[in-house]
Amino acid sequence: MDEHPHRSFLCTSCGRSYSLDTHEWRCVDCGGAFRLEGGPGFGRDAINQSEFSLWRYSDSLPLSDRVSLGEGLTPLVPAVGFSANTYFKLEFLAPTGSFKDRGATTLVSFLKEMGIPEVVEDSSGNSAASLAAYCAKAGLRARIFVPSGASRAKTEQITAFGAELVPIPGPRSESARAAEKAAAEGGYYASHCWHPFIYEGLKTFAYEVAEQLDWRAPDNVVFPVGNGIFILGAYLGFLELHRAGITRGIPRLFAAQAAACAPIVEAIRRGETEPVVVQANETVAEGVRIANPVRGRDILEAIRNSKGSAIAVAEQDIVTTKNELALSGLFVEPTSPVAVAGLRRLLETRVIRPEETTIVPLTGSGLKTIGL
Ligand SMILES: *Cc1c(COP(=O)(O)O)cnc(C)c1O
Numbered sequence: 001m002d003e004h005p006h007r008s009f010l011c012t013s014c015g016r017s018y019s020l021d022t023h024e025w026r027c028v029d030c031g032g033a034f035r036l037e038g039g040p041g042f043g044r045d046a047i048n049q050s051e052f053s054l055w056r057y058s059d060s061l062p063l064s065d066r067v068s069l070g071e072g073l074t075p076l077v078p079a080v081g082f083s084a085n086t087y088f089k090l091e092f093l094a095p096t097g098s099f100k101d102r103g104a105t106t107l108v109s110f111l112k113e114m115g116i117p118e119v120v121e122d123s124s125g126n127s128a129a130s131l132a133a134y135c136a137k138a139g140l141r142a143r144i145f146v147p148s149g150a151s152r153a154k155t156e157q158i159t160a161f162g163a164e165l166v167p168i169p170g171p172r173s174e175s176a177r178a179a180e181k182a183a184a185e186g187g188y189y190a191s192h193c194w195h196p197f198i199y200e201g202l203k204t205f206a207y208e209v210a211e212q213l214d215w216r217a218p219d220n221v222v223f224p225v226g227n228g229i230f231i232l233g234a235y236l237g238f239l240e241l242h243r244a245g246i247t248r249g250i251p252r253l254f255a256a257q258a259a260a261c262a263p264i265v266e267a268i269r270r271g272e273t274e275p276v277v278v279q280a281n282e283t284v285a286e287g288v289r290i291a292n293p294v295r296g297r298d299i300l301e302a303i304r305n306s307k308g309s310a311i312a313v314a315e316q317d318i319v320t321t322k323n324e325l326a327l328s329g330l331f332v333e334p335t336s337p338v339a340v341a342g343l344r345r346l347l348e349t350r351v352i353r354p355e356e357t358t359i360v361p362l363t364g365s366g367l368k369t370i371g372l
């Protein structure tokens with residue numbers, strides 16, 4: 001029996017509805033992205049206190065099956081070098097070393113529930129490693145299209161989980177095209193940007209932050225933003241908490257990007273509703289080097305609705321901040337310090353005040369980029 005009979009996918013652009021067993025990954029009429037309709041919403045009384053993973057919120061997740069590696073419930077620790085109300089959330093302590101596991105656990109749980117035996121995905125890094133790990137756990141086959149030049153540290157992690165790696169020459173966008181082509185030929189596209197069930201898992205970041213702050217929303221959260229799946233998932237979670245009457249408002253959400261590739265920062269600066277077309281220049285922050293985020297309009301809406309903003313960070317700042325974090329005992333990959341450096345700039349310009357409660361997720365482990 002379907003425990004969640006009202007679930008469907010809705011096109012975020014034209015509103016067309018799709019049943020959950022569709023193999024379309026975006027709207028066939030208008031190309032819009034899907035969102036999930038008919039989720040249970042957040043229920044504070046439904047938390048399973050004896051479950052020490054993000055599955056303690058399973059009653060708020062629209063799933064009947066569970067493929068878990070023990071993800072979520074990451075520590076919230078005082079941020080060294082900042083005021084007393086500033087915290088890092090240690091998202092790099094996830095099973096595969098990045099926050100992407102929050103989305104992979106719910107996506108692969110859904111795939112298992114639907115009886116999907118094999119998936120395709122494109123990514124050069126953490127989302128592919130994460131998908132590969134959860135597919136390994138669930139016994140699904142995964143075929144991952146990666147740019148030919150992708151770093152060995154990351155491709156080794158992907159193949160260790162038994163996924164098939166398909167190198168694609170040319171820029172990152174060619175790998176996406178290859179995955180889309182495989183999907184058109186009957187494959188199931190388990191995209192970390194497009195698939196709505198990714199966001200169901202990412203919402204739990206907001207639930208955890210609220211629970212760890214004794215059911216308050218923080219004033220601000222600063223994210224490193226590439227495709228923006230983390231900021232969008234968190235936004236949905238904070239909205240649910242607010243709708244359920246648990247928190248008074250939602251936090252201001254800030255996007256930090258490498259100045260070398262900052263389409264969201266540019267759009268906020270110019271007051272645009274779509275990301276600005278930019279070059280993907282070189283940056284050490286590989287994980288946010290995304291020139292054309294697929295849900296860019298939604299990211300900008302989340303930032304504006306929450307009264308947040310966006311900030312660009314110079315390369316030198318990223319490197320210095322990464323080293324400072326390591327010298328305080330926190331070993332993260334170069335994408336993570338983008339948000340920490342961003343917070344520092346937001347404090348300097350008094351957009352964020354030191355007395356406010358501010359959270360920065362530290363998104364990925366430094367062990368991922370050793371030898372680069
Ligand atoms: C994917 C990733 C990011 C960027 O997150 P988006 O949700 O794509 O904006 C930041 N840091 C790390 C470590 C990542 O793996």
Ligand SMILES: [Zn+2]
Nearest residue numbers: 011014027030
């Ligand atoms: Zn549509």
